[in-house]
Amino acid sequence: MLDNLLLGLGTVLSFPELLYMAGGVLGGLLIGALPGFTSTMGMVVLLPITFALRPIEGQLLLIGVFVGGIAGGCIPAIALNIPGTPASAATTFDGYPLFRQGRTEEALGIGIIASFIGGTTAALMLMLLAPQLARFALRFGPPEYFALGLLGMTLIVSVSGGSILRGVVAGLIGAFLATVGTDPILGLPRFTLGTTELSSGISYVPALIGLFGFSEVLSALVERLQPAVDGVRRGLRLARVPKQTILRILPTSLRSGVLGALVGAIPGAGADIAAFLSYDVEKRLATDPTKYGQGEPRGIAASEAGNNADAGGAMIPMLTFGIPGDAQTAVLIAGLMLQGLQPGPLLFTEHRDVVWSMFAGLLTAQLIMLLVGLLVAPLAVRLVAQPASVLFPVVAVLCIVGAFALNNSLFDVWLMMLFGLIGYFMRRLQVPVTPVVLAMILMPMVESELRRALIISPGGFFGLFARSIFTGIMALILLSLASTFLLQMRARRQAVLRTADTEG
Amino acid sequence: MLRGVDRLLGLLAAVIGGAIWISATRLPTVPVYGDVGPAYFPRLIGIGLIATGVLLLVTSVLYPHPGREPAGAKISGRVWVDVGLLVFTTALYIAFMRRVGFVVSTTSYLGILSMIFGSRRYGQILLVSVGTTAVLFLLFKGWLRVPLPT
Numbered sequence: 074m075l076d077n078l079l080l081g082l083g084t085v086l087s088f089p090e091l092l093y094m095a096g097g098v099l100g101g102l103l104i105g106a107l108p109g110f111t112s113t114m115g116m117v118v119l120l121p122i123t124f125a126l127r128p129i130e131g132q133l134l135l136i137g138v139f140v141g142g143i144a145g146g147c148i149p150a151i152a153l154n155i156p157g158t159p160a161s162a163a164t165t166f167d168g169y170p171l172f173r174q175g176r177t178e179e180a181l182g183i184g185i186i187a188s189f190i191g192g193t194t195a196a197l198m199l200m201l202l203a204p205q206l207a208r209f210a211l212r213f214g215p216p217e218y219f220a221l222g223l224l225g226m227t228l229i230v231s232v233s234g235g236s237i238l239r240g241v242v243a244g245l246i247g248a249f250l251a252t253v254g255t256d257p258i259l260g261l262p263r264f265t266l267g268t269t270e271l272s273s274g275i276s277y278v279p280a281l282i283g284l285f286g287f288s289e290v291l292s293a294l295v296e297r298l299q300p301a302v303d304g305v306r307r308g309l310r311l312a313r314v315p316k317q318t319i320l321r322i323l324p325t326s327l328r329s330g331v332l333g334a335l336v337g338a339i340p341g342a343g344a345d346i347a348a349f350l351s352y353d354v355e356k357r358l359a360t361d362p363t364k365y366g367q368g369e370p371r372g373i374a375a376s377e378a379g380n381n382a383d384a385g386g387a388m389i390p391m392l393t394f395g396i397p398g399d400a401q402t403a404v405l406i407a408g409l410m411l412q413g414l415q416p417g418p419l420l421f422t423e424h425r426d427v428v429w430s431m432f433a434g435l436l437t438a439q440l441i442m443l444l445v446g447l448l449v450a451p452l453a454v455r456l457v458a459q460p461a462s463v464l465f466p467v468v469a470v471l472c473i474v475g476a477f478a479l480n481n482s483l484f485d486v487w488l489m490m491l492f493g494l495i496g497y498f499m500r501r502l503q504v505p506v507t508p509v510v511l512a513m514i515l516m517p518m519v520e521s522e523l524r525r526a527l528i529i530s531p532g533g534f535f536g537l538f539a540r541s542i543f544t545g546i547m548a549l550i551l552l553s554l555a556s557t558f559l560l561q562m563r564a565r566r567q568a569v570l571r572t573a574d575t576e577g
Numbered sequence: 578m579l580r581g582v583d584r585l586l587g588l589l590a591a592v593i594g595g596a597i598w599i600s601a602t603r604l605p606t607v608p609v610y611g612d613v614g615p616a617y618f619p620r621l622i623g624i625g626l627i628a629t630g631v632l633l634l635v636t637s638v639l640y641p642h643p644g645r646e647p648a649g650a651k652i653s654g655r656v657w658v659d660v661g662l663l664v665f666t667t668a669l670y671i672a673f674m675r676r677v678g679f680v681v682s683t684t685s686y687l688g689i690l691s692m693i694f695g696s697r698r699y700g701q702i703l704l705v706s707v708g709t710t711a712v713l714f715l716l717f718k719g720w721l722r723v724p725l726p727t
């Protein structure tokens with residue numbers, strides 16, 4: 074393992090790889106600092122650029138944005154009481170009270186340091202667990218891959234918010250879009266309307282850019298998104314945290330790191346669940362739980378370590394089985410597939426250099442995030458003062474250029490715009506957009522593996538249950554759904570109790 | 578409003594599901610593969626959409642009271658005009674970017690979008706539009722060698 078890690082570090086720490094990753098981390102931190110901007114949006118806008126880079130360079134750029142974006146989410150949560158993403162919602166509980174006490178630099182520093190500890194813990198767990206799981210996954214055949222694809226689709230439950238049925242509809246629409254093009258087994262055209270553009274299918278990249286990028290531009294225009302700068306002080310300095318505080322948050326960050334990584338490894342659970350669960354556990358363990366919600370540093374640490382560790386955890390199923398743990402890892406999968414690399418167990422044997430560079434990249438990105446974050450986080454608070462009229466037009470152009478750059482095709486740009494409009498109306502009607510993309514990425518695998526499995530299975534679908542691994546994965550799906558339901562209920566109860574406390 | 582959304586979405590899902598199912602039956606069949614031909618998976622999707630659509634319709638009828646989720650805020654006519662302008666400008670940009678060229682079309686597009694977003698600082702608009710276009714051109718064309726619509 075050490076040899077492989079050194080091999081990966083050798084790649085990551087060379088030029089221009091390190092530059093791409095550092096740029097990604099910085100960009101991610103700034104994107105995360107902007108309310109209304111998400112790390113997923115940052116990653117999809119940059120996705121087509123990675124096509125022009127070598128696979129490792131592209132992945133390191135995306136991993137940089139991924140790590141920076143999640144850590145940067147703590148900045149608006151602390152300084153504006155606005156969680157940039159649901160994952161940072163628990164950070165507002167103690168981050169904003171600390172900010173109100175005039176301890177902005179300390180609060181931001183705690184958030185960044187805890188993100189580093191949580192993220193590093195998860196990266197180490199990824200390195201230990203993923204190769205073992207990948208070795209095990211080499212025994213998988215078509216039925217098992219079909220079951221794995223279904224396991225990936227359980228993510229719909231966690232991203233559907235209030236209505237799972239709406240998420241299922243969105244997922245099925247995505248599944249249908251994935252069938253447009255050429256049949257994966259027999260090569261016959263399906264739903265192409267006689268056009269050559271559709272014969273190779275609907276690319277998920279314009280869909281990703283439209284649904285996560287262009288639709289955000291429309292939302293920002295409708296909501297008249299303006300930066301809330303009233304509470305932002307000028308003249309912030311370097312984020313500094315007293316040594317005693319670092320020692321106090323260390324056990325919390327380590328515990329939350331392990332917990333967050335485990336939650337992240339469950340395809341159905343998301344970073345918000347990891348953060349709320351970590352916060353809940355730490356509050357229960359505290360000798361004086363009443364301090365939580367009043368600016369307790371361990372509250373910020375639990376939430377930030379939990380949600381950053383979730384990112385590393387989500388990379389476990391992504392790399393070993395090829396199924397995304399969340400929307401960001403779906404973009405990482407898209408980035409690998411754009412380079413002709415299929416995530417899964419074979420990646421560990423055929424492209425060991427790419428896998429270990431990604432591991433080393435995730436580890437190194439945490440260190441860069443720590444250094445850059447402590448420097449930039451207080452300054453990034455000022456970035457939220459930039460008007461929407463400057464930022465969102467630039468995002469719109471990046472979406473268009475990105476969609477074009479993929480295949481040098483205006484058809485993809487029109488497709489991106491169409492998905493942007495669809496995505497906007499879906500958000501407006503509170504229908505989640507992530508299931509559409511998730512299905513577009515996973516369904517080609519699910520369909521071809523299911524059909525292959527049924528062709529070779531003498532007993533039809535139920536005959537597949539004679540295979541122990543297949544049955545095990547199907548049981549895991551049920552377990553994943555049940556645990557996600559329970560974790561979601563617990564996270565919601567925590568949020569409701571917190572709201573009641575605040576209002577009371 | 579939300580139960581109304583469920584009704585609309587349920588109806589839409591059932592109709593789309595039905596259309597997919599019917600279209601799938603017209604796909605060619607390959608006897609040697611039996612049911613597991615090109616139509617197999619689209620048919621499953623169609624059935625899934627019909628079933629989910631019906632479930633959404635039924636739940637919206639059985640539980641007609643709005644849920645705990647907040648309804649989306651009403652959008653004023655002025656905002657819809659802005660959205661229409663943004664979509665129209667984007668469509669024009671996409672349609673003419675090759676003929677007009679990346680630099681001119683992108684500078685104009687950025688300027689118009691800034692104004693749609695409410696900026697009236699013309700100096701800033703000019704600076705951001707020209708600056709962003711130059712950076713993007715150099716970044717994509719010069720450094721990354723990513724094709725641009727020129």
